[in-house]
Amino acid sequence: EDNIIHQHEKIEFNFPEGSEKEKIIIADNTTAIAGNLNQDEIKTGKKKIIETAEKIIKCTDCILHKNSKKVPGIGKIFSEIFVITGPVSDEEENFGFPLVGEAGDFFKKWMDAIKINPNDVFITNLLKCVPKNTIVTRDIIESCWEYIDIQLEIIKPKIILTLGQLSLSSVKKTMYDLKIHHGELIYYKNFKVIPTYHPSDVLKDKNLKKDVWEDLKKLIKILRESNN
Numbered sequence: 001e002d003n004i005i006h007q008h009e010k011i012e013f014n015f016p017e018g019s020e021k022e023k024i025i026i027a028d029n030t031t032a033i034a035g036n037l038n039q040d041e042i043k044t045g046k047k048k049i050i051e052t053a054e055k056i057i058k059c060t061d062c063i064l065h066k067n068s069k070k071v072p073g074i075g076k077i078f079s080e081i082f083v084i085t086g087p088v089s090d091e092e093e094n095f096g097f098p099l100v101g102e103a104g105d106f107f108k109k110w111m112d113a114i115k116i117n118p119n120d121v122f123i124t125n126l127l128k129c130v131p132k133n134t135i136v137t138r139d140i141i142e143s144c145w146e147y148i149d150i151q152l153e154i155i156k157p158k159i160i161l162t163l164g165q166l167s168l169s170s171v172k173k174t175m176y177d178l179k180i181h182h183g184e185l186i187y188y189k190n191f192k193v194i195p196t197y198h199p200s201d202v203l204k205d206k207n208l209k210k211d212v213w214e215d216l217k218k219l220i221k222i223l224r225e226s227n228n
Contacts, residue, residue: 073124
């Protein structure tokens with residue numbers, strides 16, 4: 001958890017489409033994350049993630065750094081699931097973590113629904129600063145994407161989950177319509193990617209819940225196959 005007490009416990013994320021017959025069962029994720037890594041490898045990974053976070057905090061590579069507090073990312077080192085959410089929001093900047101508040105509570109319910117401990121994923125923002133009144137350009141995204149590449153190289157996840165239109169298009173390096181391609185298995189370098197909607201999108205439009213459920217089922221199926 002992010003050690004922040006959230007006040008949004010009434011949010012529901014029930015999947016009527018998910019019957020008992022359809023229930024997904026996978027190996028305990030906390031155990032799976034450790035894999036065959038020894039303590040030295042885990043210690044080295046943590047050190048690299050901390051060093052990367054320090055670089056992000058000091059970053060001046062684009063104009064967004066001037067008026068924004070950086071949000072490097074949070075989660076389990078060597079997580080099997082790497083989540084790329086949208087640019088840092090004002091609320092995320094305030095808390096210092098990605099996916100907080102109502103959207104964050106909602107996302108945790110998503111993970112619970114597919115039997116994944118929310119603590120066992122790594123989450124990072126597409127842009128580590130709040131865009132505020134700045135138009136987000138390709139150069140700004142590419143500048144920040146360098147840090148995502150570093151984080152991916154350290155964590156080496158089995159699958160990436162992108163949240164929202166901008167995150168998906170940034171992975172594809174071109175406009176890629178989320179309404180058409182959500183839940184579609186794509187690749188970034190050697191990493192498998194499943195795109196879905198951002199929790200805030202679903203909070204605004206409950207009709208998207210069914211699409212998200214199907215996307216999450218695909219994600220967990222791919223993860224389960226990777227572990228076999």
